[in-house]
Amino acid sequence: MTQKLALVTGAARGIGLATTRLFLREGWQVAMIDRDVPALEAAAADLQGVETFVCDVSIPDAVDQLFKDVLARFGRIDALVNNAGVADFGPIEETDFARWRRVMETNLDGVFLMTQAAVPALKETKGAIVNIASISGLRASTLRVAYGTSKAGVIHLTKQQAAELGEYGIRANCVCPGPVRTKLAMAVHTPEIIAAYHDAIPLNRYGSEEEIGEVIVFLCSAKASYVTGQVIASDGGFESTGVGLPALRT
Template identity: 75%
Template sequence: MTQKCAIVTGAARGIGLATTDLFLEQGWQVAMVDRDESELSTAAGQRENVLAIHRDVSNPQDVGAMVRETKGWAGRIDALINNAGVAEFGPYEDCTFDMWRRVMATNLDGVFLCTQEAADELKATKGAVVNIASISGLRASTLRVAYGTSKAAVIQLTKQHAAELGEFGIRCNAVCPGPVRTKLAMAVHSQEIIDAYHDAIPLNRYGSEREIAEVICFLASDRASYVTGQVVAADGGFESTGVGLPALRN
């Protein structure tokens, strides 16, 4: 019962899986939560000190079960990583209300539900919440009317929770990844898009899943014991450039 435990939602792939692996390297145990049962089973089956929890963070009953199962397994919860998310892109006029609700249900409602449900356990450990927002929540872009709005709301929700949960010793921070070299991104980004991102990012490259995980695990750790209510853009400097033209940097 002395080994620290993190809940990582959306843990079957991408940033969530990279975060799981880094926690494991640092001696934590991890409750891996995902609604993709097949991917989750495969990922969890290849790792030790993990608990696979097949749940949907947009469902209040599932979220309650997630916390109970984790507490029953590990005896404690020290960190909640709200990483589960969906991305549906397209012109604003094509964003139906059903699409809007699908995005909000997971990206925003899920963060609210998971944090509220885990709060009592985190009070007991003076734990941490790290929400995965997005650069799209910091700067507007085309094709992201639902996604960008959901992530901007996550940033505000992070600050609300930091203000209200701080008296219990719970820290709440948000990480805003910029373009990350995931399998999905590389499958859908044309060379033109890749080149444009490289031109617009001061570090001239995509980030890696591991680089985002490093920031997440730091914020969840005791090394960040006096950091709360903060929004960290792990984006290679993308947000800092605003809408300036890349050519003007030369």
């Protein structure tokens, strides 16, 4: 079993699916993880070199069983991509505790649980962890009290992982996507929001899922062998230009 294995959460769609395809292009095998069974099966149907595993990353027992199943099938884990996340936006005064916890349990608790469970296998391969945060974790913006806070937690958790796991040869890095042209984003972003993003982003456009995936796969590769503890905003320069857009305030 010498072929490298990447474990990708939230792999049924979006950045997770794009990253899966890029890993396959580079000759890796991929364990595709998601809790949406129909979407996961549909995403994997035309892919070679993948196995699907159904798991809710916020449930400790489910995560423990997942790693038993993945290691029984592949015998190794070379990279863990913590991509699963919940995007739930709303004003502070409308965010009750139940809503707060729904975001935190997947976006932050899930990253903690998955990484903790992966460490023994990653020690064996001197593997890599890439956590997917957001530019919303790098600076505050409206309607993101739970989401932005969860992603800021992911950023710091990544640095903790790098500091503590480096002695085992395990690297941990964080990717912070900016506005990405997903089907969901295009469905909910009004023409006013789209125009505002284009005006505020130095590259004058949304990113693509594949562009984010390229950064993730690079960080998992030997080409990034001396890169750890880093937070990379893949955002067309958006984070460098300031905070907040009038079109996003309501």
